[in-house]
Amino acid sequence: MTDPLPIVLAGCGPVGRAYADLVTERGRQHGLDLRVVAVRGRDRQRESGEWEPLTDLPALLERTGARVFAQAVPSDGGERAAREALQALRAGAHVVTATKSHLLTHWSELAAAADAAGRSVRISGATGAAMPAGDLARSVLRGFDVPEVSGCVNGTATFVLDRLADGAALEEAVADAQRAGIAEADPGNDLSGADAATKFRLISALLWGWDPATTRVEAESIATPLPAVPAGHRLRQVARAVRDEPGSVRVVLSPEPEASPLGALRGPEKAVRYDCGDAGEITVSGGRSSPRGAALAMIKDTLGAVLEATTGFR
Ligand SMILES: NC(=O)C1=CN([C@@H]2O[C@H](COP(=O)(O)OP(=O)(O)OC[C@H]3O[C@@H](n4cnc5c(N)ncnc54)[C@H](OP(=O)(O)O)[C@@H]3O)[C@@H](O)[C@H]2O)C=CC1
Numbered sequence: 001m002t003d004p005l006p007i008v009l010a011g012c013g014p015v016g017r018a019y020a021d022l023v024t025e026r027g028r029q030h031g032l033d034l035r036v037v038a039v040r041g042r043d044r045q046r047e048s049g050e051w052e053p054l055t056d057l058p059a060l061l062e063r064t065g066a067r068v069f070a071q072a073v074p075s076d077g078g079e080r081a082a083r084e085a086l087q088a089l090r091a092g093a094h095v096v097t098a099t100k101s102h103l104l105t106h107w108s109e110l111a112a113a114a115d116a117a118g119r120s121v122r123i124s125g126a127t128g129a130a131m132p133a134g135d136l137a138r139s140v141l142r143g144f145d146v147p148e149v150s151g152c153v154n155g156t157a158t159f160v161l162d163r164l165a166d167g168a169a170l171e172e173a174v175a176d177a178q179r180a181g182i183a184e185a186d187p188g189n190d191l192s193g194a195d196a197a198t199k200f201r202l203i204s205a206l207l208w209g210w211d212p213a214t215t216r217v218e219a220e221s222i223a224t225p226l227p228a229v230p231a232g233h234r235l236r237q238v239a240r241a242v243r244d245e246p247g248s249v250r251v252v253l254s255p256e257p258e259a260s261p262l263g264a265l266r267g268p269e270k271a272v273r274y275d276c277g278d279a280g281e282i283t284v285s286g287g288r289s290s291p292r293g294a295a296l297a298m299i300k301d302t303l304g305a306v307l308e309a310t311t312g313f314r
Pocket residue numbers: 010011012013014015016040041042043044072073074075076078080098099100125126128129289290291292294
């Protein structure tokens with residue numbers, strides 16, 4: 001077993017709690033002594049015992065000797081997520097995040113801070129929960145010269161489209177997705193394609209170095225009545241980016257053959273298909289779309305950040 005590896009965790013909602021519950025046990029399986037030494041909420045934090053008022057993050061990171069800063073705070077565009085991730089990198093901690101919004105706005109700044117500090121930013125939890133689509137884009141397909149990537153990365157959309165095809169009303173299908181813990185409390189970004197576009201802006205950044213802040217999005221919303229679908233096909237919310245059309249992500253409702261990787265998805269399943277040119281097509285699918293799935297993705301990233309000598313987003 002290694003020396004203790006202290007972790008400061010921001011966010012104790014469903015994802016943060018599942019991460020805190022599992023990270024020590026999963027670390028031990030790999031010979032690492034991972035310990036969450038402090039948890040931070042909106043206005044409060046807990047080091048040991050009682051919750052206390054929130055203090056300055058850099059001082060907390062220094063006092064605890066944190067090696068990892070794990071983020072599972074709302075993807076609501078607030079400036080605090082970006083500020084704290086930058087503070088953590090400058091303090092010498094790796095950043096592992098399921099939070100998406102600051103990655104869209106501060107990608108370049110985070111990459112520069114991570115490279116300067118020799119630390120990683122790992123974002124699997126933000127690019128499809130437990131499905132390792134981000135890992136393929138980040139490192140696994142290196143050298144394959146990928147010209148195109150497409151996929152269904154919003155579990156709510158796949159679930160809702162199938163329920164609508166079976167005759168359910170939109171409100172009923174969305175309520176079912178919320179009860180199943182897939183749809184957000186405000187499902188607007190799930191239905192409009194904005195969440196799928198966000199994940200593809202991040203995947204394209206990992207794959208081709210595009211800056212998510214300047215990536216343009218065109219997205220088609222799920223709304224009834226749905227377009228007609230040929231026999232043997234299922235309607236899917238498909239996100240797509242093409243290497244030779246830099247800085248552009250499209251999300252469309254597309255009929256996919258039932259036997260194809262995207263048409264065959266069921267419930268909240270997700271899949272990403274990488275066209276790898278001469279290496280052929282590679283599709284990754286599955287992985288739980290849930291708070292526990294996102295927490296496990298963060299744990300995988302924590303182990304990767306600590307065990308692998310990479311810096312920045314790659
Ligand atoms: N749920 C899922 O399946 C998935 C979620 N994600 C992402 O994971 C993140 C966490 O999601 P979830 O666990 O549902 O939690 P929430 O997004 O509901 O966040 C709740 C936690 O964040 C804390 N919080 C609220 N505002 C801030 C802030 N400004 N700074 C720091 N902490 C804050 C709250 O503190 P307090 O307790 O004090 O109120 C609470 O502990 C989100 O960004 C989400 O998009 C990613 C993939 C899948």
